[in-house]
Amino acid sequence: MDALAALRDRLAELDDLEGLMRLAAWDQRTMMPPGGGPGRAAQLATLERLTHERATADEIGAWLDALEDAGGELGDLDRDVVRLARRDYERRRRVPADLAAELAQAASEGQDVWQSARADGSFAAFAPALRRNVELARAYAECVAEDGQAHYDALLADYDFGLTAERVREVFGRLAEALPPLVAEAAARGGADAELEVPVDAQKAAVGAALEAFGVDRGSWRVDVSPHPFTSWIGSGDIRLTTRYDDGRLESVLAAIHEFGHGLYERQIPAELARTNLGHGTSMSVHESQSKLWENHVGRHPAFAEVLAAALGGAGFEITPAELHGALTVVRPTLIRVSADPVTYPLHIVLRFELELALIEGTLDVADLPAAWNDGMRGLLGVEVPDDATGVLQDVHWAGGAFGYFPSYALGVLIAAALWERLESDLGDRSEALRRGDVAEIRAWLAEHVHRHGRRLDTEPLVEQATGRGLDVEPFLRHARALVA
Amino acid sequence: MDALAALRDRLAELDDLEGLMRLAAWDQRTMMPPGGGPGRAAQLATLERLTHERATADEIGAWLDALEDAGGELGDLDRDVVRLARRDYERRRRVPADLAAELAQAASEGQDVWQSARADGSFAAFAPALRRNVELARAYAECVAEDGQAHYDALLADYDFGLTAERVREVFGRLAEALPPLVAEAAARGGADAELEVPVDAQKAAVGAALEAFGVDRGSWRVDVSPHPFTSWIGSGDIRLTTRYDDGRLESVLAAIHEFGHGLYERQIPAELARTNLGHGTSMSVHESQSKLWENHVGRHPAFAEVLAAALGGAGFEITPAELHGALTVVRPTLIRVSADPVTYPLHIVLRFELELALIEGTLDVADLPAAWNDGMRGLLGVEVPDDATGVLQDVHWAGGAFGYFPSYALGVLIAAALWERLESDLGDRSEALRRGDVAEIRAWLAEHVHRHGRRLDTEPLVEQATGRGLDVEPFLRHARALVA
Numbered sequence: 001m002d003a004l005a006a007l008r009d010r011l012a013e014l015d016d017l018e019g020l021m022r023l024a025a026w027d028q029r030t031m032m033p034p035g036g037g038p039g040r041a042a043q044l045a046t047l048e049r050l051t052h053e054r055a056t057a058d059e060i061g062a063w064l065d066a067l068e069d070a071g072g073e074l075g076d077l078d079r080d081v082v083r084l085a086r087r088d089y090e091r092r093r094r095v096p097a098d099l100a101a102e103l104a105q106a107a108s109e110g111q112d113v114w115q116s117a118r119a120d121g122s123f124a125a126f127a128p129a130l131r132r133n134v135e136l137a138r139a140y141a142e143c144v145a146e147d148g149q150a151h152y153d154a155l156l157a158d159y160d161f162g163l164t165a166e167r168v169r170e171v172f173g174r175l176a177e178a179l180p181p182l183v184a185e186a187a188a189r190g191g192a193d194a195e196l197e198v199p200v201d202a203q204k205a206a207v208g209a210a211l212e213a214f215g216v217d218r219g220s221w222r223v224d225v226s227p228h229p230f231t232s233w234i235g236s237g238d239i240r241l242t243t244r245y246d247d248g249r250l251e252s253v254l255a256a257i258h259e260f261g262h263g264l265y266e267r268q269i270p271a272e273l274a275r276t277n278l279g280h281g282t283s284m285s286v287h288e289s290q291s292k293l294w295e296n297h298v299g300r301h302p303a304f305a306e307v308l309a310a311a312l313g314g315a316g317f318e319i320t321p322a323e324l325h326g327a328l329t330v331v332r333p334t335l336i337r338v339s340a341d342p343v344t345y346p347l348h349i350v351l352r353f354e355l356e357l358a359l360i361e362g363t364l365d366v367a368d369l370p371a372a373w374n375d376g377m378r379g380l381l382g383v384e385v386p387d388d389a390t391g392v393l394q395d396v397h398w399a400g401g402a403f404g405y406f407p408s409y410a411l412g413v414l415i416a417a418a419l420w421e422r423l424e425s426d427l428g429d430r431s432e433a434l435r436r437g438d439v440a441e442i443r444a445w446l447a448e449h450v451h452r453h454g455r456r457l458d459t460e461p462l463v464e465q466a467t468g469r470g471l472d473v474e475p476f477l478r479h480a481r482a483l484v485a
Numbered sequence: 486m487d488a489l490a491a492l493r494d495r496l497a498e499l500d501d502l503e504g505l506m507r508l509a510a511w512d513q514r515t516m517m518p519p520g521g522g523p524g525r526a527a528q529l530a531t532l533e534r535l536t537h538e539r540a541t542a543d544e545i546g547a548w549l550d551a552l553e554d555a556g557g558e559l560g561d562l563d564r565d566v567v568r569l570a571r572r573d574y575e576r577r578r579r580v581p582a583d584l585a586a587e588l589a590q591a592a593s594e595g596q597d598v599w600q601s602a603r604a605d606g607s608f609a610a611f612a613p614a615l616r617r618n619v620e621l622a623r624a625y626a627e628c629v630a631e632d633g634q635a636h637y638d639a640l641l642a643d644y645d646f647g648l649t650a651e652r653v654r655e656v657f658g659r660l661a662e663a664l665p666p667l668v669a670e671a672a673a674r675g676g677a678d679a680e681l682e683v684p685v686d687a688q689k690a691a692v693g694a695a696l697e698a699f700g701v702d703r704g705s706w707r708v709d710v711s712p713h714p715f716t717s718w719i720g721s722g723d724i725r726l727t728t729r730y731d732d733g734r735l736e737s738v739l740a741a742i743h744e745f746g747h748g749l750y751e752r753q754i755p756a757e758l759a760r761t762n763l764g765h766g767t768s769m770s771v772h773e774s775q776s777k778l779w780e781n782h783v784g785r786h787p788a789f790a791e792v793l794a795a796a797l798g799g800a801g802f803e804i805t806p807a808e809l810h811g812a813l814t815v816v817r818p819t820l821i822r823v824s825a826d827p828v829t830y831p832l833h834i835v836l837r838f839e840l841e842l843a844l845i846e847g848t849l850d851v852a853d854l855p856a857a858w859n860d861g862m863r864g865l866l867g868v869e870v871p872d873d874a875t876g877v878l879q880d881v882h883w884a885g886g887a888f889g890y891f892p893s894y895a896l897g898v899l900i901a902a903a904l905w906e907r908l909e910s911d912l913g914d915r916s917e918a919l920r921r922g923d924v925a926e927i928r929a930w931l932a933e934h935v936h937r938h939g940r941r942l943d944t945e946p947l948v949e950q951a952t953g954r955g956l957d958v959e960p961f962l963r964h965a966r967a968l969v970a
Contacts, residue, residue: 012527012531013531013535016527016528016530016531016532017531017532017535019524019528020505020509020528020532023508023509023512023528024505024508027508027512031516031707032719032723033703033704033705033706033707033722033723033724034703034704034705034722035704035705035720035721035722035723036705036719036720036722036723037722038720038722039504039719039720039721039722039723039759039760040719040720040723042497042501042720042760043501043502043504043505043508043720045501046497046498046501046502047501047502047505050498050502050535050539054535218518218519219518219519219520220518220519220520220521221518222516222518234517234521234524234525235520235521235523235524235525235527235528236520236524237518237519237520237521237522237523237524238517238518238520238521238524238525239518274524275524275527
């Protein structure tokens, strides 16, 4: 069992290094003076390189061989430690250092090019960088693919191990079929969705009230402001959310609630998994399901609108809970993903999935991407794209070389709805508790059915275990129909 | 020259890792929620261990051998890179991993024991931990000592390479002789030193005015609050100060100015030294000379009192520059080092140096330390120590295993005074510029005579280069006499 102790020591070390990387990235986005940029880039690159060295060292292979031979003698937890360690080790080992360096450089340069191309609205200026990223993503997929695995599926495995393009296409196909009529119905009705103009102080009061109700305390959480809201987990007792306050609407509140969902997932991972390779959220989809559950099903719940409206009123912004709920659940097709409403949002993702799959499979040329984008927006959402800046250039993901990431945004929405249905079927309707801001049972249910597994279950097994069904579109469609009704 | 590139890459990596350690420590003291404590300790220990491994690896020795053989072909800068790399490498290699681990553990446990012993005022409770630290410090000195080097001198080399107990004793002997009569004179006069009661908002205005005058901008600096003021340099364009506001006096302002001096040193290290082993302050004494120069000679300058008084007045706290200057330069013997005035301060250090030297040399037993402390306070400062909490237990250094550190506090005061005399002799009296808050020439003079060398000159050579003389007590004594007059 010396191999087990050695492996667990190394995994703890890797977890420490990854926590430090998250700390350095969090600091960069919230605290660091701009002059720290070049130094921080060097520090992060050094940490990345050392982590890679330590994660792919030959001795790990020897420990894993010994432990796999001794499989029967290991407890359940250690068997999972070894299983995931083998998976991570093999995937990382398959990427040559040169390719990893080229991927990192292309991602960094791609984001720079994208930033100015978007500012100029010029897709042509971005196309060469995108083409390079697509080619490198294929080369990367070639390295990490299991025997016979398609390139896109190999990429998907970095975000949601075990999912396939085929499975995603099946699920998203159902969305592409069922949602557009709902959206058209909502759009045709139009109506009373005047923009809110909420003063920042009132927004802050609502953010504070929501997070306090959820149990965000200063002992283990931080809440800061950053240009793009995000969550970081530095250690199991150190969870950090951000939000932003730069418009008069309530995106600040929804963003804080969304990020809380990510944070709570990491916060409620059991202590016995800390500093192992199992002690974090299992996948991008399941992580997103946690943020979307809190955003869509708690934050936008009509009963919770009473808590938020009271906080806004206390800060001098008078609004009835019903008006507030109406404003938070307006359905209206728009151009921009990040500010899309809960019903149209998944269609933005369906489009991106179809396009990136075609790029990776080679059935869509980069030059044809803007036209395909604009056609897709017309077909799925019924909107005309006036320019590339608000069209194909709006997201950073492809510029940063991330292909296979987008599906998790919509899968998270679907999983959130399925979990919420199951949660309410177990615990009963949440209206009364949410009116009081009481989420203790929701937290406990999520801890028991989702968080406690850490990485021990992958996306689909976890969803099956928690909901009793596989990935399922119907709970979300029921939720969407109720919002449009 | 491949060895040079390899060495420089490794040194850059080590500098990155050390920057990350400072970031993690800064975050721990300013931002981290308390629940992050255990995780952070593990992250820091991992970083420390990896850094040690990378800094002591055999290949470095091989690169150094090759470069020392090729000495003549190297430029000046690279010769210094190699010279310091050899020194650091040999010192780190001489400490066995077991001893390093034991030192770290004893330091951590010692600080815990000290904290509760100080709260209880019980030296007896602390004595065993202190004894263990003394023994481990001797064992450590035994490892790192050059041939025939005394234990204490070997310890001193971690803070001020090249200094010896003999040299420190000579310098401090002169202080022990010349200062007590001055202090007695000031104490006998007593007089108008009523405590200020400055509201926190006014303190903040004064801190802001001072730092703005000094050129602290948001592009490369942060200023935060922490229980113990400190400075951290995360990268050459990322300097972070803290201060604290927990009393009605102006320690907040003096602390911020003091920390600025540390920060400016690191900020003005030339870019060509960044990410080498030469790109930081050269020693504890010289670092402290920078903080003390700004604190004692700028912050407490009668002309700069006009800037501070104006800021205080603007925030509603009316005081004349002369009253303010008087309050900032009261001389009065007290029990506590950290709040001592500029004249009595070095005597607190003289006492600690004599005692720690005797502990390490074995001429003073730990059990006899409180009595020796109390005798020393009576002899040097003329004060009676009422209890160990405000006596021998007041500082954390020995609890954390730091022996040889204290002298730098007083040496810094002496070097600051010598640099200031030389600076004014080069630039002329600073009163007129300081009345306007103009420190541009001071910054430039320090950059040229101190900061630009990085670690290329050790303490004494640097002082000689900058002042034209060796370590010298007289400039400080002239300054002290002027304050008491």
